[in-house]
């Protein structure tokens with residue numbers, strides 16, 4: 758009784774394509790073509806929020822401490 762023939766292993770993807778795709782600047786994962794230069798929508802959103810957060814303060818105004826923020830109590 759001869760053992761059944763084993764199927765050939767699937768061809769492994771070449772590592773050359775990975776180097777060309779680049780990596781996510783946030784988590785260092787392989788970049789996704791749909792979210793370049795990020796790896797996923799999550800990382801793209803994180804970076805976007807970073808930009809929005811930095812640009813939230815209008816020019817000419819200084820970021821004040823939360824303790825000094827005006828309140829609606831009065």
Ligand SMILES: [Zn+2]
Nearest residue numbers: 781784796800
């Ligand atoms: Zn990422």
